[in-house]
Every structure is written in structure tokens, then in C-alpha cells.
Amino acid sequence: MNEGDEGMAKQHIGVIMNGVTGRMGTNQHLIRSIVAIREEGGIPLQNGDYLMPDPILVGRRPHRLQELAEQYGLSRWTTNLDEALADEYNEIYFDAQTTNRRAAGIKQAIAAGKHIYCEKPTAESTEEALELVQLAKQAGVKNGVVQDKLFLPGLLKLKRLIDSGFFGDIYSVRMEFGYWVFEGDWQTCQRPSWNYKKEEGGGIIVDMFAHWRYVIKHLFGDIKAVSCLGATHIPERVDENGDAYQATADDAAYGTFELENGVIVQANSSWTVRVNREDLLTIQVDGKEGSAVAGLRDCKIQHRVNTPKPVWNPDVPNPFDFQSQWQEVPANTEFDNAFKVQWEMFLKHVAEDTAYDLDLLEGAKGTQLSELALQSWQERRWIDVPELKG
Numbered sequence: 001m002n003e004g005d006e007g008m009a010k011q012h013i014g015v016i017m018n019g020v021t022g023r024m025g026t027n028q029h030l031i032r033s034i035v036a037i038r039e040e041g042g043i044p045l046q047n048g049d050y051l052m053p054d055p056i057l058v059g060r061r062p063h064r065l066q067e068l069a070e071q072y073g074l075s076r077w078t079t080n081l082d083e084a085l086a087d088e089y090n091e092i093y094f095d096a097q098t099t100n101r102r103a104a105g106i107k108q109a110i111a112a113g114k115h116i117y118c119e120k121p122t123a124e125s126t127e128e129a130l131e132l133v134q135l136a137k138q139a140g141v142k143n144g145v146v147q148d149k150l151f152l153p154g155l156l157k158l159k160r161l162i163d164s165g166f167f168g169d170i171y172s173v174r175m176e177f178g179y180w181v182f183e184g185d186w187q188t189c190q191r192p193s194w195n196y197k198k199e200e201g202g203g204i205i206v207d208m209f210a211h212w213r214y215v216i217k218h219l220f221g222d223i224k225a226v227s228c229l230g231a232t233h234i235p236e237r238v239d240e241n242g243d244a245y246q247a248t249a250d251d252a253a254y255g256t257f258e259l260e261n262g263v264i265v266q267a268n269s270s271w272t273v274r275v276n277r278e279d280l281l282t283i284q285v286d287g288k289e290g291s292a293v294a295g296l297r298d299c300k301i302q303h304r305v306n307t308p309k310p311v312w313n314p315d316v317p318n319p320f321d322f323q324s325q326w327q328e329v330p331a332n333t334e335f336d337n338a339f340k341v342q343w344e345m346f347l348k349h350v351a352e353d354t355a356y357d358l359d360l361l362e363g364a365k366g367t368q369l370s371e372l373a374l375q376s377w378q379e380r381r382w383i384d385v386p387e388l389k390g
Contacts, residue, residue: 009049010042013351014090016114018058018081018105019097021065023192024119028148028339029096030055035072036340043344051351053343056084081105085112092117092350098194099201103128110135116143117346120210122363124201126371126388129364133390136360144346144356145363147214149281151338157299157329158283158292159219166301167287170263173220174284176277177208178252178270184238191271193239196247203249205230208269209373210366212255214358217365220285221259227382228255228373233272255373258382293326297335300326361390 015034019025034053037043042050056076057065065077078084085093085108093109095102095118103123106116116136122145123129136143149155161167181191194200195207205228216223230250238244252270259265279295290303306327308320342358349356365388376383 010052011045011049011351012052012054013092013347014087015053015055015092015094016058016081016084016090016109017055017094017096019095019101019119020055020057021059021061021068022096022098025096026068028337029094029343030057030068031072032337033340033343036337037344037347043347045348046352051347053347054089056087056090058084081108085109085114091115092347094118099206100124103132106132107135110139110141113139113141115141115350116360117146117343118144118363119146120363121201121206121367121370122360123367124206126364126368129360129367130388130390133360133364137390142346142350142356143360144342144349144358145360145366146339146342147211147358147362148338148342149211149215150218150358151341153297153331153335154279154281154294154299155215155219155283156335157331158285158294161292161299161301161329162219162285166290166303167285167292168289170220170285170287172286173216173263173265174286175212175215175265175267175281177268177281178204178273178275179280180274181251181271183234183236184242185244189237189240193237193245195271196237196249196251197245198249203230203251204269204271205250205253205373205377206370208253209255209370210363212257212267212269213366213369214362215283216257216259216265220263220265221261223257223265223369223385224260225258225382225384226255226369226373226376227257228253228376230254230374230377233270250377253373253377292329299329301329302326361388364388364390 020030034055037053042052045051057069058081059065062079069077084090093114093116095105099121122132182189195202231252232247232250233252235247237247251272255267257265281296283294285292292301308325310320348354368388372383
């Protein structure tokens with residue numbers, strides 16, 4: 001227990017951050033979450049103390065680890081995961097490695113008695129994801145899985161509308177996600193090449209359906225069945241070294257979900273689409289009393305009393321300015337970074353045993369949905385989604 005700059009007691013907690021040199025690990029988890037929390041003086045606890053995360057950066061590139069540590073005023077980094085796990089000061093293990101390395105790292109950390117926080121997918125199969133659930137339960141360690149989109153401003157506004165009863169009965173949901181990821185030949189690719197290699201855990205179904213599962217569940221209801229068609233639209237790409245390779249994983253997916261409450265959700269996910277919408281992710285919800293379109297930060301609504309009455313007539317110019325007939329939902333509050341919000345929740349869960357349900361079982365359900373979507377694509381049929389228990 002140390003005294004803070006203004007006399008505030010600070011409780012330090014060691015956090016192993018494995019895979020932090022990747023794009024997401026560096027930007028969202030290290031800089032915009034852990035470093036931001038440290039710069040704010042820590043997280044206030046119920047007893048008046050402040051919880052200060054003390055990260056140790058772990059990876060395979062020592063020069064990059066040292067560079068990150070020096071840039072953000074951190075003193076601890078290592079390429080030796082065993083050494084970091086052996087240190088009792090480090091209570092939490094965080095994993096943002098590539099998917100095919102994640103489960104092994106988590107198993108090793110559970111065996112060392114560390115609390116687990118990790119990116120998704122948690123494993124390459126539902127069976128292995130459930131194994132992680134059981135191992136964590138047997139070891140008695142707290143665990144959480146990143147479900148960042150739940151804390152995006154646009155989705156929080158959408159949740160506010162749902163909870164207020166704005167829509168009445170919800171009929172359907174249309175989700176559009178994606179952007180054009182360059183092939184790498186004449187413009188560099190925005191995503192690492194492993195994303196397009198099935199053998200390395202790549203594919204947009206594996207990547208995005210884990211997100212769609214928790215978004216759909218928390219906003220609209222439990223998924224009853226899934227139908228999915230995947231595609232590899234661009235069969236050859238160029239990697240980070242300038243070498244051409246064959247894309248073995250899907251780069252687009254067209255999914256339909258039937259929910260237990262009768263709501264129908266359509267979700268298009270693509271790394272081969274040029275954006276002609278207001279955001280990289282848009283979610284349109286249509287209900288009896290009104291509709292909404294949410295993006296990452298904004299949300300627009302149209303109530304039934306403001307709904308125009310167009311008539312199909314291709315022989316005359318469209319007389320409606322449809323976009324202007326929607327109203328913005330005000331923020332009415334300050335929204336923090338979505339990743340940082342969940343980091344704070346999990347750190348308080350470890351320190352104070354606060355309620356927390358975004359755990360490894362929820363992560364396993366995301367992996368299950370990805371597997372069933374891939375099965376649907378392969379077998380060209382609807383697949384029921386059974387309840388998954390840890």
C-alpha cells in the first residue's frame with residue numbers, strides 16, 4: 001500500500017499483458033485503457049483507496065516491448081512468460097495474442113493461479129473454450145472476456161431506447177459491418193495476414209461472430225438458430241513482408257439469426273466492402289412504435305408518428321429526403337473508451353469482488369456461435385443453437 005501524490009492510498013496490482021505489441025493490444029488495451037487509468041491516478045475503490053494497475057509487458061519482440069515501456073513510463077517488460085507467471089505480485093493475466101496461441105497461455109496462467117482477462121475468441125473450438133471455463137472454476141480464479149462493443153456510445157444509446165420501451169415490439173434487426181481491407185499489393189493491408197489464414201485462426205466468422213453473439217444477446221435476446229453463408233472473395237493477398245499468399249479463410253459472412261423471442265437479426269460482415277454508410281458498424285432496429293439506427297458513437301431514431309409514407313414509383317424522382325427525417329439521440333453523459341470501461345469493471349471485480357458476468361463461459365458461447373455458423377455454411381442449412389453450460 002503506497003501513498004498517492006495527494007495523500008490518497010493506492011493499492012497496486014500486477015497485470016501480465018501478453019501479446020500487447022499487436023495493434024489491438026497496443027492501442028486499445030495498453031494505451032487507451034491501462035495507461036489511461038494510470039494517468040488518471042487509478043480506479044476509486046469503495047474503501048477510499050485507488051487501485052493502480054502495474055503492467056508487465058510480455059511478448060516475443062524485446063525491442064518493441066522496451067520501446068512501448070519507455071514511451072509510456074513503464075518499468076516492467078519481459079519475453080519470459082514463465083518468469084512473469086511465477087511472480088506472486090502479478091495477480092492478473094491478460095491475453096491479446098493471436099487466437100491459435102490464446103488457450104495455451106490461459107491454461108498456463110490458470111495453473112499459476114492468476115485471474116484471467118482475455119480477448120476473444122478464447123479458443124479455437126467450443127470444446128477447448130469450455131475446458132478453460134472448467135479449469136478456471138476448479139482453480140477458483142476470477143475471469144473475464146473482452147466484450148467491448150457493449151460499451152460503445154452508439155450501442156449504449158440503443159440499449160437506453162430498448163429499456164425505455166421506445167420500439168414497442170421489436171420485429172427485426174439489420175447489422176452491417178465492414179470496410180475494404182487492401183490486398184497488400186499496391187496499398188498495404190490494414191490487418192495482419194494471419195486474419196486470412198484458416199490454419200492460423202483467421203476468418204471473419206471466427207473473428208466477428210463472437211462479437212455478434214454478445215451484442216445480440218445483451219440487446220435483443222438469446223439466439224435460437226443461425227444460418228450463415230461465408231465467402232473468400234479475395235483468394236490471394238500480400239503479407240507484411242511483401243510475399244503473396246493464398247487466403248484460406250473467409251473474408252465475408254452473411255448471417256441470419258432467429259431469436260427465442262421471435263426477433264430476426266441479419267448481420268453482414270465483410271472485409272471486402274467499400275463503405276457507403278455513416279459508420280463501419282450500423283445496427284438498424286425496426287419495431288412497432290419506432291426505429292433506430294446506431295453506429296459506434298451515434299444513434300438516430302424515427303417514431304411512428306414521424307414516419308413518411310412513400311409510394312413506389314420509379315418513373316418520378318424520389319421526393320423524400322429520408323436521411324433528414326431522423327432525429328439524433330442525445331448523449332446526456334460523457335462516454336469513456338469502451339475497452340477502458342470494461343478493464344475498470346474487471347479490475348474492480350478482482351479487487352472488491354463486485355458482480356461480473358462477462359466471463360469465460362460467455363466467451364465460449366461466442367466460439368460456439370462461430371462454430372455453428374461455419375457448420376451452417378458447410379452444410380448449407382439452418383443450425384439450432386443449444387444452451388451452453390459451464
